[in-house]
Amino acid sequence: MKEVDVLVIGAGPSGATVSALCNKQGLKVLCVDKDKFPRFVIGESLLPACNGILEEAGFLEAVEDHGFQYKNGAAFTWKDKYTYFNFSDKFSQGHGTTFQVQRGEFDKILIDEAKKQGVKVKFNTEVLHVEFKKKSAIVTLKNKKGEEKKVKAQFVLDASGYGRVLPKMLNLEAPSCLPKRKAYFTHIEDKITHPFYDRKKILITTHPKKRGVWFWLIPFSNGRASLGVVGLEDELKVDGIDTSENEKILKHFASEAGYLSEFIKDASWDTPVRELSGYSKNVTKLYGDRFALLGNATEFLDPVFSSGVTLALYSAKLASSVVCKQVKGERFDWDEEYVKPLMLAVDTFRIYVEGWYSEIFQDVIYAKKSNPNIERMISSILAGYAWDTNNPYVGKKNRLKVLAELCEK
Numbered sequence: 001m002k003e004v005d006v007l008v009i010g011a012g013p014s015g016a017t018v019s020a021l022c023n024k025q026g027l028k029v030l031c032v033d034k035d036k037f038p039r040f041v042i043g044e045s046l047l048p049a050c051n052g053i054l055e056e057a058g059f060l061e062a063v064e065d066h067g068f069q070y071k072n073g074a075a076f077t078w079k080d081k082y083t084y085f086n087f088s089d090k091f092s093q094g095h096g097t098t099f100q101v102q103r104g105e106f107d108k109i110l111i112d113e114a115k116k117q118g119v120k121v122k123f124n125t126e127v128l129h130v131e132f133k134k135k136s137a138i139v140t141l142k143n144k145k146g147e148e149k150k151v152k153a154q155f156v157l158d159a160s161g162y163g164r165v166l167p168k169m170l171n172l173e174a175p176s177c178l179p180k181r182k183a184y185f186t187h188i189e190d191k192i193t194h195p196f197y198d199r200k201k202i203l204i205t206t207h208p209k210k211r212g213v214w215f216w217l218i219p220f221s222n223g224r225a226s227l228g229v230v231g232l233e234d235e236l237k238v239d240g241i242d243t244s245e246n247e248k249i250l251k252h253f254a255s256e257a258g259y260l261s262e263f264i265k266d267a268s269w270d271t272p273v274r275e276l277s278g279y280s281k282n283v284t285k286l287y288g289d290r291f292a293l294l295g296n297a298t299e300f301l302d303p304v305f306s307s308g309v310t311l312a313l314y315s316a317k318l319a320s321s322v323v324c325k326q327v328k329g330e331r332f333d334w335d336e337e338y339v340k341p342l343m344l345a346v347d348t349f350r351i352y353v354e355g356w357y358s359e360i361f362q363d364v365i366y367a368k369k370s371n372p373n374i375e376r377m378i379s380s381i382l383a384g385y386a387w388d389t390n391n392p393y394v395g396k397k398n399r400l401k402v403l404a405e406l407c408e409k
């Protein structure tokens with residue numbers, strides 16, 4: 001039976017990053033993915049905080065060289081309001097710009113770079129089962145031909161995203177703190193010529209009447225863009241349109257969306273509209289004796305602030321350091337070194353996501369009356385630095401409430 005130090009389930013951003021970082025620290029890593037890359041995944045707008053971690057993993061240069069759309073901030077519209085945050089105008093140290101990426105291409109770049117660095121990668125290889133022993137784990141893999149193979153690993157890192165291999169297998173699933181929402185999304189040839197439109201920013205649009213319904217418009221560098229609408233299932237029902245008529249639903253809502261509908265009025269809708277629902281997830285624990293969960297296999301909140309890939313990369317960075325200590329027989333503490341810092345970042349985003357849907361954070365964004373210092377602190381969080389404990393707006397729910405009250409005056 002083949003033996004490795006660490007078996008990583010999934011070669012998405014969290015899997016590729018943790019594999020590279022463990023490999024850099026001398027561990028023998030095998031990363032397997034059930035798919036062949038490139039494959040489609042939603043989640044295309046990165047945050048600047050990603051770039052530092054991509055750099056540590058040795059991926060940033062390849063990402064920069066690819067020619068993805070440069071991103072320097074986030075713009076928000078609601079009715080006649082238009083406001084934006086420039087990420088380089090931020091409180092925390094670190095990169096102030098990033099990219100909007102076609103995930104098929106982006107994810108392939110990361111795992112190809114990890115491979116070049118020495119990580120063993122197997123595509124078309126699904127993890128069927130993991131049997132945990134006292135000092136190892138026996139992982140059953142199945143290839144496309146249906147052949148099964150067992151690998152012995154000292155530690156298993158579950159980066160299987162929406163596959164949620166270990167949460168399902170070990171019964172670790174927990175209800176999300178957020179209600180079940182749905183997204184309809186597609187790629188369009190955007191043909192945007194409007195002078196007001198800024199391709200360097202993600203555009204988040206609040207529906208004029210239903211403030212819980214919002215849209216993303218994520219421009220790519222090739223004249224195309226990702227477009228999606230998000231809301232509670234009931235909020236996205238339209239009289240006379242069946243819920244399975246994805247394109248009609250997305251077009252219906254987009255036509256009601258003020259600036260957004262103006263921007264994309266000439267777009268070519270050349271790609272089927274997909275739907276995804278119930279993507280907010282949670283787990284009862286993040287690690288065990290011989291495993292840890294990363295990225296979307298942990299808790300996933302909501303796409304509104306594009307935090308998914310950032311948290312996936314941050315979990316990979318934190319986990320790589322603890323797993324290396326454990327495998328090398330050094331002192332380690334998963335609670336202090338993994339759970340605490342990761343949950344600080346998740347909980348910070350939770351405050352702003354919940355504040356978005358309760359509308360208090362929308363009020364702050366659209367009023368935009370805050371002073372420049374506060375704006376820099378909020379900008380830092382929107383840029384992904386949700387773990388910077390020097391920022392008074394990190395992890396503190398009451399600060400957002402006070403800010404919303406100030407904006408009301």
Ligand code: FAD
Nearest residue numbers: 010012013014034043045127160161163295296303308309
């Ligand atoms: P993934 O990228 O999902 O990778 C997991 C990999 O595991 C896959 O390649 C899969 O094939 C593999 N796998 C699964 N099961 C198995 C198995 N049994 N054996 C082997 N391999 C397996 N995030 C952002 O940062 N920006 C955004 O703009 C954004 N928009 C979003 C919009 C929507 C509607 C949703 C739902 C999410 C969005 N996200 C966004 C979140 C983003 O999609 C995820 O956070 C991100 O992809 C997580 O990366 P990951 O590496 O954890 O998992």
